[in-house]
Amino acid sequence: LQDLPALQDVARHLAELDVIQSLATAAQKYNYSRPRFNTDQDQVLRIKKGRHPVLERHVDMHFVSNSLQLSAEEGQFILLTGPNMAGKSTLMRQTALIVVMAQMGSFVPADDLELSLVDKLFTRIGALDNLYAGQSTYMVEMVETAAILNTATSKSLIILDEIGRGTATYDGMSIAWAVTEHIHDIIQ
Helix, strand or coil, X not given: XXXXXXXXXXXXXXXXXXXXXXXXXXXXHCCCECCEECXXXXXCEEEEEECCCCHHHCCCCCCCCEEEEEECCCECCCCCCCCCCCCHHHHHHHHHHHHHHHHCCCXXXXXEEEECCCCCXXXXXXXXXXXXXXXXXXXXXXXXXXXXXXXXXXXXXXXXXXXXXXXXXXXXXXXXXXXXXXXHHHHC
């Protein structure tokens, strides 16, 4: 029992070493690159030929890399549209994963990444209900969206997928429009 603190300390150091070694192995094996952090005041996110770290490992699928640019000069907001199964949700999830990987100290699945630190990452993706608590998919979406709008800052990365679903077309469009304007004009 007296050696327990020393054993816990060794275990903590071994766990840290295991994480670092695992990230290094994945970076080398899958050709990840070192992210570059931009320390300017303006927020920047530039991904060149990014890849989804999970989907690109899928044996039966050919993943096409893609690029994304967000900055004060290039625009800080992307409204992504397209047909079903065109890859919109994949791009959004991939962007979030690349940002998280970079900020945790990992190399990333991209040819190049330049980013500013993100204080918070918000995602609202997919349909989910909480019927046990009396919340429909629409109510869950609105509660989560309200939480994002009330706590996001200009240094946050916000990823929203299909806001305003689960209600009438024009109501949904009005909600999506209002959320978009608030993020762009107020949160920035």
